[in-house]
Amino acid sequence: MSEACRHDHGSPHGIHGTELAAALGAAEARCAAEQERLTPPRRRVLELLLGAEGPLKAYDLIAAYGDAGEPAKPPTVYRALEFLERLGFAHRIESLNAYVPCRMEAERHSAAFLICDCCGAAKEFEPDFSSQLTAAASAGYAVRSVTLEARGLCGECQGG
Amino acid sequence: MSEACRHDHGSPHGIHGTELAAALGAAEARCAAEQERLTPPRRRVLELLLGAEGPLKAYDLIAAYGDAGEPAKPPTVYRALEFLERLGFAHRIESLNAYVPCRMEAERHSAAFLICDCCGAAKEFEPDFSSQLTAAASAGYAVRSVTLEARGLCGECQGG
DNA sequence: TGCGAGGTGTTATGAAATAACATAACGGGC
DNA sequence: GCCCGTTATGTTATTTCATAACACCTCGCA
Numbered sequence: 115m116s117e118a119c120r121h122d123h124g125s126p127h128g129i130h131g132t133e134l135a136a137a138l139g140a141a142e143a144r145c146a147a148e149q150e151r152l153t154p155p156r157r158r159v160l161e162l163l164l165g166a167e168g169p170l171k172a173y174d175l176i177a178a179y180g181d182a183g184e185p186a187k188p189p190t191v192y193r194a195l196e197f198l199e200r201l202g203f204a205h206r207i208e209s210l211n212a213y214v215p216c217r218m219e220a221e222r223h224s225a226a227f228l229i230c231d232c233c234g235a236a237k238e239f240e241p242d243f244s245s246q247l248t249a250a251a252s253a254g255y256a257v258r259s260v261t262l263e264a265r266g267l268c269g270e271c272q273g274g
Numbered sequence: 275m276s277e278a279c280r281h282d283h284g285s286p287h288g289i290h291g292t293e294l295a296a297a298l299g300a301a302e303a304r305c306a307a308e309q310e311r312l313t314p315p316r317r318r319v320l321e322l323l324l325g326a327e328g329p330l331k332a333y334d335l336i337a338a339y340g341d342a343g344e345p346a347k348p349p350t351v352y353r354a355l356e357f358l359e360r361l362g363f364a365h366r367i368e369s370l371n372a373y374v375p376c377r378m379e380a381e382r383h384s385a386a387f388l389i390c391d392c393c394g395a396a397k398e399f400e401p402d403f404s405s406q407l408t409a410a411a412s413a414g415y416a417v418r419s420v421t422l423e424a425r426g427l428c429g430e431c432q433g434g
Numbered sequence: 435t436g437c438g439a440g441g442t443g444t445t446a447t448g449a450a451a452t453a454a455c456a457t458a459a460c461g462g463g464c
Numbered sequence: 465g466c467c468c469g470t471t472a473t474g475t476t477a478t479t480t481c482a483t484a485a486c487a488c489c490t491c492g493c494a
Contacts, residue, residue, distance in 0.1 A: 129415045187444065192482065209370035211481065226406065229417045237413060242405045246386065246422060249399050254429030262406060262422045269414030347475065371450065
């Protein structure tokens, strides 16, 4: 992380086992409902994101892709990420060049993150953009999507 | 831009001549007041940003840097950008990998942009982050900086 | 069964950013 | 003035991030 510190950074949990299977199943179901296909590469990338401890870089995914350690080719992963973002299953965190699975209920929503500069955790939260949307409207803009990234320190990393 | 369209994209204005000189002078003054130095590379990069029609990529700056067409070396420009961001003279737009000069009054503020996917304009506006900061505080985060990027269409590009 | 749309595999390349190290300019204390 | 620590610059090379381009495949459907 961009900041040296002495903490024990307890892992922000990935999901595994039954829970992971359930999440993948739910994704499968949502795809079916929307006439989209959760193909093997897409499913694999989503699986890796869901199992991860925190935001993953594209090349982390590329390296981790193969079952026996063989990496994927970059376009394979970038295409899968594009799909997952489009469906709302994952978000890109611009300021980290990294990706996280979506943890929220709502589908295809705007994304907002609290990013800890110390431990690297990225916590998604439900933003209220009404004030910013009002400002945008009065400037004549038609807003399609909004992303917000707040950098700082999480509770655990503030202690010292 | 990421979206084909038929508009005549009138130029979002860079500043030039006297106005540019005044802006650089003001920057010089603020540096002096803060024991910082607006060295030649920093001044040159700021000048390029202020004169530009819209967001500039780092490699646009690198290419445009030399008076007679010789490019700068990447670290020259990246260091200058880092300085300009630190002092609040410029902002990075994460979702574009591009930079704009700061158009606001306040110093070292958080940044918020309305980005037109059609003409590429990036309009800075004064955000009200109180609701998001409340949410962050209740999650235990100590926020240092916030960036918001809203993508959509500007007034001119909505017409058709 | 032939066609079109969407998806994948593969090679290669392009774009964005930084590491590492040498050199130079500046400012304060003596 | 001169030394010295600090800050900034110059330069080479490399790393990291992302996409172009094209061949092939596969599924639904006329």
